[in-house]
Amino acid sequence: MTPGIRPLVAGNWKMNGDRDSLREIAAIAGGIDTALSEKIDALICPPSTLVYLAAAAVQDTGLSIGGQDCHWAASGAHTGDISASMLADANATHIIVGHSERRTDHGESSAIVRKKAEAVHAEGLIAIVCIGETKGERDAGETLDVLKKQLDASVPDASSAQNTVIAYEPVWAIGTGVTPTAQDVEDAHAFMRRELEDRFGSDGAGMRLLYGGSVKPANAGELMSVNNVDGALVGGASLKADDFLAICEAYR
Numbered sequence: 675m676t677p678g679i680r681p682l683v684a685g686n687w688k689m690n691g692d693r694d695s696l697r698e699i700a701a702i703a704g705g706i707d708t709a710l711s712e713k714i715d716a717l718i719c720p721p722s723t724l725v726y727l728a729a730a731a732v733q734d735t736g737l738s739i740g741g742q743d744c745h746w747a748a749s750g751a752h753t754g755d756i757s758a759s760m761l762a763d764a765n766a767t768h769i770i771v772g773h774s775e776r777r778t779d780h781g782e783s784s785a786i787v788r789k790k791a792e793a794v795h796a797e798g799l800i801a802i803v804c805i806g807e808t809k810g811e812r813d814a815g816e817t818l819d820v821l822k823k824q825l826d827a828s829v830p831d832a833s834s835a836q837n838t839v840i841a842y843e844p845v846w847a848i849g850t851g852v853t854p855t856a857q858d859v860e861d862a863h864a865f866m867r868r869e870l871e872d873r874f875g876s877d878g879a880g881m882r883l884l885y886g887g888s889v890k891p892a893n894a895g896e897l898m899s900v901n902n903v904d905g906a907l908v909g910g911a912s913l914k915a916d917d918f919l920a921i922c923e924a925y926r
């Protein structure tokens with residue numbers, strides 16, 4: 675937690691979900707009651723096929739809908755890609771960029787991630803910029819160096835506390851059931867906060883810093899109470915309404 679920062683609990687459905695899953699999204703929206711939505715922002719990022727329908731299903735609730743990735747161009751000859759403006763047109767409010775699965779599976783560099791985040795900002799949406807070290811980098815003691823390089827190169831100069839969220843996701847913690855210790859998370863987030871304050875001043879002080887990687891109901895309370903952890907980016911445990919809502923409940 676950071677005093678004065680409104681937490682964001684975001685779910686990334688990755689390549690999971692079909693139209694039947696809209697029921698799960700409606701159940702999540704139904705569980706974000708007024709008391710909870712006064713305390714947190716809640717977001718689900720389904721596959722792009724569901725963004726428009728999901729956004730329609732959660733209208734006037736405490737749940738928002740986002741995209742998982744976008745191209746840096748607004749339109750053009752980019753087969754299979756989707757632009758930030760298309761996601762905005764489908765009523766997405768946030769777009770994840772730079773997830774480690776994009777960096778690994780699609781060879782996305784931090785320079786590409788930055789261009790994507792700029793495209794998100796150009797549409798007036800919020801970019802959730804993901805960074806994080808691999809197991810090898812951690813074992814070599816390079817975690818903070820990697821975070822600095824990724825922050826510097828992936829986060830656009832025009833970023834503000836309003837248009838940018840940073841998600842720290844140690845690659846080795848994603849989908850493994852293994853998490854860093856609370857102290858390790860605190861150290862990484864304190865480092866990111868200092869770096870962002872140095873570069874963006876009060877906007878860096880106000881930017882939301884999410885932790886992601888094997889967040890589940892059983893560890894959400896501990897992880898979400900760590901200094902400078904302003905919410906979570908949840909993968910597997912966001913697919914079921916009961917699990918995702920139990921994570922949100924850490925903030926009630």
Ligand SMILES: O=C[C@H](O)COP(=O)(O)O
Nearest residue numbers: 686848849887888909910
């Ligand atoms: O974007 C979400 C993360 O990659 C975390 O996934 P996970 O909660 O399944 O470990």
